[in-house]
Amino acid sequence: MNNLFILLLLPLIGAILLAFVKSNTTAKWGSLVLSIVQLLLTVPFVYEFVHDASIQFTQSFDWISALGVSFQIGVDGISLPLVLLTNGLIPLIVLSTFGKSFKGNFYALISFMQAGLLLVFMALDAFSFYVGWEAALIPIYFICGIWGSGDRARINMKFFVYTFFGSLLMLIAIIYLYQQTPNKDFLWSSFAALDLADNTQRWIFWAFFIAFAIKIPIFPFHTWQPDTYTHAPSAGTMLLAGIMLKMGTYGLIRWLIPIAPFGVQTYGCLALILCIIGVVYASIIAFQQRDIKRVIAYSSIAHVGLIAAGIFAWNQEGLQGAMMQMVNHGISVVGLFFILDCIETRSGTRNISDLGGFADKMPKLSVFFLIILMGAIGLPLTNGFIGEFLLLKGVYSIGIWYAAFAGLTLIFGAVYMLRLYQKTMLGPIDARYFELTDIKGYELIILVIVSCLVIYLGVFPNSLLKLSEASVAQLLQQVKF
Template structure:
């Protein structure tokens, strides 16, 4: 029942927010998203206490004759993803307090609607429900980008929408194909995730390859993986800051999460056959995106490309299909979610305070606002995965896992650490240090809400860098559960 509440609360919250006006919208939205966060902590407590509790699973028939059940449940993996979502949404809402959006009720209502769909994606235990939530998550973000985005938003958000819809339709076909192969022994077709796993394993290599690529396409576009990434930089740059945070912080994880739960256990043969190609694409994407990131002038665009590089490493870890690789990927997904929200907030703060994100026009901000420079530094170090920050654990495990898969690939993937340090440190240097440029003069002090968001993010970065055990235990448990299905 609790898990049902997790989905229903944001839905009700979003409906409530639609009926508010002006500044009350954001306060109500913030309050309700905090309620959702507390609820997810209750779920965590319950899960720690008794993972098999009936409170953590919901299964009621939806379209009985087609074997579609509204089945959602919490396991270790989905618990982590739900926590990430419910933790980030209040921060994302809080970070918007210094920007005034037109029609705030629709803006915050759509964010909360998006939260409902995201929680649904992460908890779904039925292929059909997964697909419906997956598509549903696309509608609010489309409108957020379309209505509150920057210039050229019509064309860019449209490209984004068509890209992702195209991928998801292929996923739908892959899932229907699996569904048609369920129930060989019983004759009853079912969408339940375990039945889809069974069906996937009963297929031969050719059939599995078909399913693998049709589903991989959807996840690859969502993450995005080279060469399916062309929608991403423009969309990230043009979306409103909160939209970018949603896209990169949480929505990107839909793809990697899907890869772990909805692809690896379904197509083991195809993975053995085609995994190398997918890994090759991911690793090349790391290199490619890092190189482009180095030459970017716009800071927001730089983060967008760094995100492609990070997700490339995550995908490589997942596709290497061993304990360390997947566990590292899960840890890195959490760390990247938190860090990238911080980085995009910093880009937004720069824009608001100086009127530009061009790095050659920025410089010497440290001397104007030392506090900000420390917070920026912590987030930046978290994202280059320095030891004692949250990024380190995941990246260490990832490289370790990829090494087991292939030492050369690990060497190549390890480039992300070096190249990441190059563009991250260089951008920090350009923006914060050096000569004080004109744009930095009026930088002033940070707004209190921005400060709070940065404090919370920095706290999370350091806290889970020093003591990652609680998250790591859950990630290990989740990975083991998935690996038992694969083996």
């Protein structure tokens, strides 16, 4: 029988080993092999997963018996896609660093963060969930703080304060819920079964919502994100945008809404409006950016705002769209940030006004850029199309005006993303860039894989939708407004 604990243990062991590796070459190859093995170990779980609503491959043992703390993990159709996303993107993120000079401590932090992320998506008890939540924050703090650029100390501190404040609110809510359980335990099932008073559910909603909204981020809790994404090292940005923000959207589905349904019924409309405001606001701000990384950073706020809006719509289409788009966004944003890193590495700048005409010198990069960009803006037959269609359909069922404003992300997104492509790839090229070389080696491998995923999930979306369909349907049946 497959053992989920192995998926948590392997990156932890890898982190310990990599921390003592001083050679750049040994560290990056060791980390890559480790991440590929982790991905291969994930495949049997997907292959043997039964497409129903049950929680599968469960494991549990007592952790702190005196406090009723147990360690329980398992996956269902809601968590398995995110486990697959995490273990699928880490090898690409590690491979993207092959042109850099990082030692073992950098890759050790990535492995440790991977373990924390997986624990968040697998945890069936709130104590383990919170441990994973905090464990994923620590390594990314050091990755951004040590290897970031610019005023990274101040920016990283802002990021840490935001996320730690949200975590503290969530911890208070978890401790309160623990005190209300009949058996004094932290099990998700025990929390979801509580019959909480309406006033209690209201403050529980805000305690969890603020924690998740900061991580996603949802307007107006987003202000840490653009600077952090911009000044983090490229691999750190990919970890944040590709995987870490999904902790927040997953938390909405798994923890917030089932535990505080009346709170969601009371404030869900406000949360939905905040999500849509974020979509429009971030899209407008993206037009004005001159730094190519900041364009994608604000684009990410708009896209995840739509995902969160689909979750608060709380219907089959909205949740299925959110599940699919969480995976799609992770794939596309990692590809986009890597392309921008290739451009910056070769040109020495991220300023849009200094770029242009790169398609002449880098035709391969320009083709892959266009494919991944089309997936990001939701062109039919690319991965983003079905997810965004389902999200808008879900939001439309709540109200046509919600859908109308949420749909602006498609229009605005197409404009600023195509503008980004035009300003970097098309037009005349400056004489100082005549010696630019096209992508090759590991760069080509990464962009081929990402582009194939963009097209595959666009043509065969059911391969992903079938994983979550039964679990989403059961959750909707259990939690009704």
